[in-house]
Amino acid sequence: MAEKVSPQVHAAYERIHASPEFAELKGNYLRFVVPMTVGFMVWYLLYVVCSNWAPGLMGTKVLGNVNVALLFGLLQFLTTFGIAFWYSRYSARRMDPLADALRADFEDEVER
Amino acid sequence: MSALTSGLVAASETNDHQALTATLFLLVVLLTVGITFWASRNTKTAADYYAGGRSFSGVQNGFAIGGDYMSAASFLGISGAIALSGYDGFLYSIGFLVAWLVALLLVAELLRNSGRFTMADQLAYRMRQTPVRTAAATSTIVVSIFYLLAQMVGAGALVALLLGVDSDAAKNLTIAGVGILMIVYVVFGGMKGTTWVQIVKAVLLMFGTILISVLVLAKFGFNLSDLLGTAADNSGQGSKFLEPGLKYGATTTSKIDFLSLGIALVLGTAGLPHILVRFYTVPTAKQARKSVLWAIGIIGSFYLLTLILGFGAAALVTGDAKDRIVESGGNLASPLLAEAVGGGAGTTGGAILLALISAVAFATILAVVAGLTLTSASSVAHDLYASVWKKGQVTGKDEVRVARIAAFVIGGVAIALAIPGQSLNVAFLVALAFAVAASANLPALLYNLFWKRFNTRGAVWSIYGGLVSSVGLVIFSPIVSGKVDPKTGDNLSLLPASVDISWFPLENPGLVSIPLGFLLGWLGTITSKERTSEERYPELDVRSLTGAGAEK
Numbered sequence: 185m186a187e188k189v190s191p192q193v194h195a196a197y198e199r200i201h202a203s204p205e206f207a208e209l210k211g212n213y214l215r216f217v218v219p220m221t222v223g224f225m226v227w228y229l230l231y232v233v234c235s236n237w238a239p240g241l242m243g244t245k246v247l248g249n250v251n252v253a254l255l256f257g258l259l260q261f262l263t264t265f266g267i268a269f270w271y272s273r274y275s276a277r278r279m280d281p282l283a284d285a286l287r288a289d290f291e292d293e294v295e296r
Numbered sequence: 297m298s299a300l301t302s303g304l305v306a307a308s309e310t311n312d313h314q315a316l317t318a319t320l321f322l323l324v325v326l327l328t329v330g331i332t333f334w335a336s337r338n339t340k341t342a343a344d345y346y347a348g349g350r351s352f353s354g355v356q357n358g359f360a361i362g363g364d365y366m367s368a369a370s371f372l373g374i375s376g377a378i379a380l381s382g383y384d385g386f387l388y389s390i391g392f393l394v395a396w397l398v399a400l401l402l403v404a405e406l407l408r409n410s411g412r413f414t415m416a417d418q419l420a421y422r423m424r425q426t427p428v429r430t431a432a433a434t435s436t437i438v439v440s441i442f443y444l445l446a447q448m449v450g451a452g453a454l455v456a457l458l459l460g461v462d463s464d465a466a467k468n469l470t471i472a473g474v475g476i477l478m479i480v481y482v483v484f485g486g487m488k489g490t491t492w493v494q495i496v497k498a499v500l501l502m503f504g505t506i507l508i509s510v511l512v513l514a515k516f517g518f519n520l521s522d523l524l525g526t527a528a529d530n531s532g533q534g535s536k537f538l539e540p541g542l543k544y545g546a547t548t549t550s551k552i553d554f555l556s557l558g559i560a561l562v563l564g565t566a567g568l569p570h571i572l573v574r575f576y577t578v579p580t581a582k583q584a585r586k587s588v589l590w591a592i593g594i595i596g597s598f599y600l601l602t603l604i605l606g607f608g609a610a611a612l613v614t615g616d617a618k619d620r621i622v623e624s625g626g627n628l629a630s631p632l633l634a635e636a637v638g639g640g641a642g643t644t645g646g647a648i649l650l651a652l653i654s655a656v657a658f659a660t661i662l663a664v665v666a667g668l669t670l671t672s673a674s675s676v677a678h679d680l681y682a683s684v685w686k687k688g689q690v691t692g693k694d695e696v697r698v699a700r701i702a703a704f705v706i707g708g709v710a711i712a713l714a715i716p717g718q719s720l721n722v723a724f725l726v727a728l729a730f731a732v733a734a735s736a737n738l739p740a741l742l743y744n745l746f747w748k749r750f751n752t753r754g755a756v757w758s759i760y761g762g763l764v765s766s767v768g769l770v771i772f773s774p775i776v777s778g779k780v781d782p783k784t785g786d787n788l789s790l791l792p793a794s795v796d797i798s799w800f801p802l803e804n805p806g807l808v809s810i811p812l813g814f815l816l817g818w819l820g821t822i823t824s825k826e827r828t829s830e831e832r833y834p835e836l837d838v839r840s841l842t843g844a845g846a847e848k
Binding site: 197202251268275 | 383386387390391393394396397398400401402520521522524525528535536538539540541544545551554555558559562581582585586588589592593596599600832834835837838839841842843844845
């Protein structure tokens, strides 16, 4: 945004930024997304590396013509859906109430 | 447009199913143009034009994201790659899907809260406006134009193939027609029109894909293992067809190349400007989250189904039709599979399903090119014209006028480049767009959101550094020169065989350019004395996480 905010609005942001509620919100957010991002990136890269360098493992048949490669690929889908669902639950419980309260605070302070 | 239509109809008079296909194409055109004019009546302010008035629901935007993201390259390309190279075609799908977790966890909500109309709005928030906006706009336009050119060149060949016309004139006419339609959507419909075109396309695409997949599975009594076994047998490759390695496993270089591509795919999505601007079309961060959740559901189901389409084509399409798939480089796998499960060539069911899937592919092309044109036109008008050139001293009405002119010019340039581009193999441009997005845009976005110290020089260095290194490495890669088919001796590069400037062995630059983008962002930041960006970080931090003061 090109326009700078007024000193009063800047002060409101500063105050919220220093509040324990905001620290809690940011802590809750980072506690979820940082380990999860590291986790799914490692899991995905493991899949790419196995596809490249572990053909024997990936070609092992598990059930009929279904092999490890296909199951590993389908598991990537499953974990993606799972993490997305987990995040939607987590954020609604641990982040949204805090964010809503802080936003209401901010609007009270700025509009007064 | 009428020239295109009459051309299409004339070209297809010879054959019933082509007449049917042309009719369905015409319906798609009428429907989308109708939507566009309906949307244009509700487009008044700059927020309407750039962000659809921020009035879409999470579900609607989820479908629109799906419509924006699932290009003809994924619909026809991935199923085709699976039909021809087996399992290796599936590797793309996984990177394309897992990438959405980056968007969900790290980007979508924070961007919705802290940005306004373009990617540059977010990046320039606490920086010096002119340098950061110029850099971000340059990167936005480069990524979008690369992606756009790949789609348009593909469209010429594809529509000609689907309609069964072969002449160069017909292909040129098709590209011009697609270009004109895309200009119409964007100039008149803005974000509202474009979004609805994408929603309609996503619904059509899911309907078509589910229908064909169910028909394929029914042929095998819903036994996946039977389908896989028949595909492997008919491929002539045996069980190798179901394992990784047929396409990328040839040499160590090709394996590292695939790793490089895999990293660019997973990190690129959350840096694609035409995806990022979609998060501005919803009223709140919660709706932005909901849109990504829906998008993940839709895109994930779609990629699972392409597995059935690809292996289905390998299993069920035989004889002449199979040769046509090979000739088309895989692009005809889904349409010809539709014909096969409908009853085969010459049957009414086959003709109807073939026409239906062809029309879905056509709608897919249109929706994607519209999103790309809108994104680059918005960046020209909002970032370069209004902020850099006029220093913000313009009215919204003025900006929208410039955006419309820009859309017209960009569309024209895309048509002019795509027509001669047909003789070149430009499929690499999609992978390159992902690599640039991951190397230039994502580092700057993440640093800006999470690193207090990040400043103007860091942003500028990471954007230009990622952009120049990814494009530069491709110029010196085997894509541009020095690649020869070991068996036939044919030249596989863009430049004539007599020129060889290649020294970078990989076709995908991400493995080098992405770390470089992050490194330069860090280096630029710590070597600069600028501190104002740090003082304004609390604003951005609070705003992005809580939505306090976010655009409504």
